[in-house]
Amino acid sequence: MKAYQHMTKEELLTLKKELEAQFEDVKSRKLSLDMSRGKPGADQLALSMGMLDVLNSSSDMKDDAGVDARNYGLVDGLPEAKKLLADMVGTEPENAIVFGNASLSIMFDTISRSMTHGVMGGTPWCKLDEVKFLCPAPGYDRHFSICEYFGIEMIPVEMSEDGPDMDVVEKLVQEDAAIKGIWCVPKYSNPQGYTYSAETVERFARLKPKANDFRIFWDNAYAVHHLYEEKERQDTLPDILSLCKEAGNPDLVYEFVSTSKVTFPGSGLSMMAASEGNRKDILNHMRIQTIGHDKINQLRHIRFLKNMDVLREHMNKQGALTLVKFKVVWDALEEELDGLEIGKWTYPRGGYFISFDSLEGCAKAIVAKAKEAGLTVTPAGATYPYGKDPKDSNIRIAPTYPSVDELALAGRLFILCVKLISIDKILENK
Amino acid sequence: MKAYQHMTKEELLTLKKELEAQFEDVKSRKLSLDMSRGKPGADQLALSMGMLDVLNSSSDMKDDAGVDARNYGLVDGLPEAKKLLADMVGTEPENAIVFGNASLSIMFDTISRSMTHGVMGGTPWCKLDEVKFLCPAPGYDRHFSICEYFGIEMIPVEMSEDGPDMDVVEKLVQEDAAIKGIWCVPKYSNPQGYTYSAETVERFARLKPKANDFRIFWDNAYAVHHLYEEKERQDTLPDILSLCKEAGNPDLVYEFVSTSKVTFPGSGLSMMAASEGNRKDILNHMRIQTIGHDKINQLRHIRFLKNMDVLREHMNKQGALTLVKFKVVWDALEEELDGLEIGKWTYPRGGYFISFDSLEGCAKAIVAKAKEAGLTVTPAGATYPYGKDPKDSNIRIAPTYPSVDELALAGRLFILCVKLISIDKILENK
Numbered sequence: 001m002k003a004y005q006h007m008t009k010e011e012l013l014t015l016k017k018e019l020e021a022q023f024e025d026v027k028s029r030k031l032s033l034d035m036s037r038g039k040p041g042a043d044q045l046a047l048s049m050g051m052l053d054v055l056n057s058s059s060d061m062k063d064d065a066g067v068d069a070r071n072y073g074l075v076d077g078l079p080e081a082k083k084l085l086a087d088m089v090g091t092e093p094e095n096a097i098v099f100g101n102a103s104l105s106i107m108f109d110t111i112s113r114s115m116t117h118g119v120m121g122g123t124p125w126c127k128l129d130e131v132k133f134l135c136p137a138p139g140y141d142r143h144f145s146i147c148e149y150f151g152i153e154m155i156p157v158e159m160s161e162d163g164p165d166m167d168v169v170e171k172l173v174q175e176d177a178a179i180k181g182i183w184c185v186p187k188y189s190n191p192q193g194y195t196y197s198a199e200t201v202e203r204f205a206r207l208k209p210k211a212n213d214f215r216i217f218w219d220n221a222y223a224v225h226h227l228y229e230e231k232e233r234q235d236t237l238p239d240i241l242s243l244c245k246e247a248g249n250p251d252l253v254y255e256f257v258s259t260s261k262v263t264f265p266g267s268g269l270s271m272m273a274a275s276e277g278n279r280k281d282i283l284n285h286m287r288i289q290t291i292g293h294d295k296i297n298q299l300r301h302i303r304f305l306k307n308m309d310v311l312r313e314h315m316n317k318q319g320a321l322t323l324v325k326f327k328v329v330w331d332a333l334e335e336e337l338d339g340l341e342i343g344k345w346t347y348p349r350g351g352y353f354i355s356f357d358s359l360e361g362c363a364k365a366i367v368a369k370a371k372e373a374g375l376t377v378t379p380a381g382a383t384y385p386y387g388k389d390p391k392d393s394n395i396r397i398a399p400t401y402p403s404v405d406e407l408a409l410a411g412r413l414f415i416l417c418v419k420l421i422s423i424d425k426i427l428e429n430k
Numbered sequence: 431m432k433a434y435q436h437m438t439k440e441e442l443l444t445l446k447k448e449l450e451a452q453f454e455d456v457k458s459r460k461l462s463l464d465m466s467r468g469k470p471g472a473d474q475l476a477l478s479m480g481m482l483d484v485l486n487s488s489s490d491m492k493d494d495a496g497v498d499a500r501n502y503g504l505v506d507g508l509p510e511a512k513k514l515l516a517d518m519v520g521t522e523p524e525n526a527i528v529f530g531n532a533s534l535s536i537m538f539d540t541i542s543r544s545m546t547h548g549v550m551g552g553t554p555w556c557k558l559d560e561v562k563f564l565c566p567a568p569g570y571d572r573h574f575s576i577c578e579y580f581g582i583e584m585i586p587v588e589m590s591e592d593g594p595d596m597d598v599v600e601k602l603v604q605e606d607a608a609i610k611g612i613w614c615v616p617k618y619s620n621p622q623g624y625t626y627s628a629e630t631v632e633r634f635a636r637l638k639p640k641a642n643d644f645r646i647f648w649d650n651a652y653a654v655h656h657l658y659e660e661k662e663r664q665d666t667l668p669d670i671l672s673l674c675k676e677a678g679n680p681d682l683v684y685e686f687v688s689t690s691k692v693t694f695p696g697s698g699l700s701m702m703a704a705s706e707g708n709r710k711d712i713l714n715h716m717r718i719q720t721i722g723h724d725k726i727n728q729l730r731h732i733r734f735l736k737n738m739d740v741l742r743e744h745m746n747k748q749g750a751l752t753l754v755k756f757k758v759v760w761d762a763l764e765e766e767l768d769g770l771e772i773g774k775w776t777y778p779r780g781g782y783f784i785s786f787d788s789l790e791g792c793a794k795a796i797v798a799k800a801k802e803a804g805l806t807v808t809p810a811g812a813t814y815p816y817g818k819d820p821k822d823s824n825i826r827i828a829p830t831y832p833s834v835d836e837l838a839l840a841g842r843l844f845i846l847c848v849k850l851i852s853i854d855k856i857l858e859n860k
Contacts, residue, residue: 037502039501039502040501042498045491045498045500045501048500049487049488050487052485052486052487052489052726053486053487055482056482056483056486057479057480057482057483058479059482061475068472068475069697070475070478070694070695070696070697071469071470071475071694071695071696072467072469072695072696073696100530100531100724101530101723101724102720102721102722104719104720104721105719105720108718108719108720109719112542112546115545115546115556116542116545116546116556116580117579124556126545126546126554126556126557127556142718142721145718146718149547149715149718150546264500264501264726265500265501265502265721266500266501266502266503266721266722266723266724266725266726267499267500267724267725267726267727285579288538288572288575288576288579289534289535289538289539290532290534290535290538291532291534291572291695291696292532292696293531293696294530294531294696294697294724294727295696295697296482296694296696296697297697297724297727
């Protein structure tokens with residue numbers, strides 16, 4: 001196919017007319033499609049229905065140590081739940097605190113606690129003139145929303161296939177004591193699906209931040225979310241907690257994980273893993289905030305997922321269903337856009353997203369155009385701090401929630417919008 | 431029986447010797463008994479085991495409106511969960527936000543949010559020189575811990591059978607803009623089991639606090655926790671939200687409730703009910719903190735508890751089991767202490783506690799003595815702000831967790847300690 005840039009004005013105008021007719025046709029069908037959020041599809045949810053059978057009215061409700069999961073107690077979670085969640089990210093159970101139904105709340109609460117009480121005895125951030133976070137971008141919009149909510153200044157750091165630009169990260173954290181944290185989704189990153197290289201992770205562990213209370217927020221959300229069953233097609237990530245310890249920086253990192261996309265979103269377990277010092281700091285706070293989290297749901301997860309072998313098998317099934325949907329999108333993008341030079345997209349081996357980069361200055365218009373025809377895509381810019389994508393080109397595609405048929409339709413419609421908006425952009429300069 | 435005060439020194443010394451022998455005998459049995467926390471007994475937990483059967487792998491996981499409870503969404507809860515929890519406290523579902531597994535976390539988060547972001551656009555409390563709370567005392571230790579954690583100054587207000595001393599409450603909140611809240615357990619209060627009178631509730635609704643951002647923290651924890659099945663033996667409480675609205679103070683109150691002691695502690699549902707203005711303020715915060723709470727557990731509760739008729743029947747069974755245990759304690763207290771004039775105790779008609787007042791200056795010593803023989807009671811002073819009971823006389827007795835046999839033993843041991851310490855106290859002045 002011929003690149004749009006190389007087409008004449010007349011060719012483009014003719015093409016535009018054709019595409020507009022197609023668009024009007026689709027629009028008239030009054031579709032309602034959604035590729036905006038990383039929500040598992042109904043087919044994925046069905047895989048976890050067995051978890052609702054592992055506990056019933058005749059079940060033994062005690063854990064291996066004899067603790068009755070139905071009553072108050074054990075603020076940091078059942079030991080077997082700690083073990084299972086620690087295994088998911090390859091850390092030790094003694095580093096773990098099991099929380100409630102989602103890791104986002106742990107991250108929010110961690111920032112909130114730092115604002116009101118500081119980090120391990122440090123000055124509460126709300127007493128400081130400025131607090132800044134590094135934000136590898138594109139990244140996860142909900143991380144950025146937490147910063148914005150607490151008035152934390154966000155500094156974008158460019159992402160590459162190996163992770164954030166570590167030269168920039170190292171320089172900034174060494175220079176500026178107001179920089180208190182960095183948001184990382186180190187494996188199958190949101191939205192690009194990149195996994196940090198071993199070198200990147202090692203450089204993180206060896207960071208020498210000027211602020212004692214600087215922390216890496218290591219959101220290992222997609223730790224076990226591979227698309228492919230074959231080990232050699234799965235990304236791997238070194239264990240940052242042990243690397244930090246070896247580097248003499250044991251307190252540098254908070255790691256987060258959850259089963260939101262392993263079992264049920266909203267009804268999963270979440271975990272934070274951290275050094276002994278951090279854990280103590282956090283538990284002092286937790287003991288005031290809560291008497292404990294839902295241990296029956298911990299028991300349910302333990303008895304359903306059992307161990308990493310069973311969990312991996314479960315995740316292979318999830319991956320197979322997800323892969324089908326990623327392929328629908330990739331196939332459409334390849335068939336329709338290859339050679340046109342109006343967009344690039346990623347080929348992650350896991351996670352929940354495909355990251356699409358349009359021509360500069362087109363993303364917002366593409367998303368608006370899609371909306372016009374009934375397709376919701378994550379708002380353009382959402383993947384950047386303050387919702388401001390400097391190039392206005394990044395769009396996050398979340399293929400898991402729609403059915404395969406809906407997705408095929410959604411993919412084609414999205415591509416149609418990309419083509420139309422790209423033609424307009426190119427015509428501006430012809 | 432003869433009052434200890436009227437006994438001669440010699441009589442007291444003889445009695446002490448006898449009691450000390452009994453104490454040494456009990457001590458030698460190396461007991462481990464616990465009357466310290468309001469934890470349901472195993473017999474009560476068994477009543478809710480049916481809740482684990484209402485959902486299984488073949489269940490329809492959609493609510494009445496067709497929302498799939500397994501996926502993300504509906505940050506304020508399933509409508510039927512709102513209805514059920516609103517009914518528990520007699521308010522309207524539109525006032526409700528359903529939260530996670532415990533109302534303590536909602537209260538903590540509410541204070542935390544007020545610290546960092548203020549109340550409905552007001553100055554964040556962390557920017558103020560002083561923030562104070564009124565604390566009807568004796569009261570719930572975990573309320574006081576939240577204040578202490580956030581550096582909020584606590585002002586005790588005396589409790590009577592009708593609730594807090596409203597003359598004092600009205601005067602203080604009108605005068606001092608630094609007073610931002612008051613902790614209330616208005617029904618079957620912790621620890622005395624008092625229910626606020628209709629007049630007290632009405633005076634609360636008509637409060638004219640100097641601070642716009644003053645809120646009543648109405649922790650209606652024991653709304654449905656009656657000991658007796660007969661309506662005429664159950665306390666009633668007017669609906670404060672509608673009274674506040676009628677009084678032109680719609681935003682004055684946050685009401686909290688949970689099913690922690692209806693179904694399973696730690697695996698229940700919690701709710702906050704508040705005016706539209708408050709709800710909007712809270713939801714703005716919640717949308718950053720979480721994607722949503724556990725809706726599968728909401729569905730489980732809806733299908734198990736169904737409606738107020740079923741819930742009341744369930745609570746009648748809970749009440750019957752609780753009453754047996756309260757009676758064991760009351761019987762022992764009456765048999766052993768009536769006429770001795772060394773202690774008073776309450777006869778609540780619901781809730782989880784019996785409040786015991788020893789002679790002044792004896793509570794700490796009684797609790798320590800009990801501990802010596804293997805009985806854990808809530809630390810003396812815990813029911814007062816900063817753990818300081820000015821009279822050192824209040825002790826909270828929590829009868830629900832031990833078995834009936836353990837409780838009989840625990841009650842006698844407690845009474846033995848009361849007698850011994852009271853004799854020492856009286857001897858000081860003989």
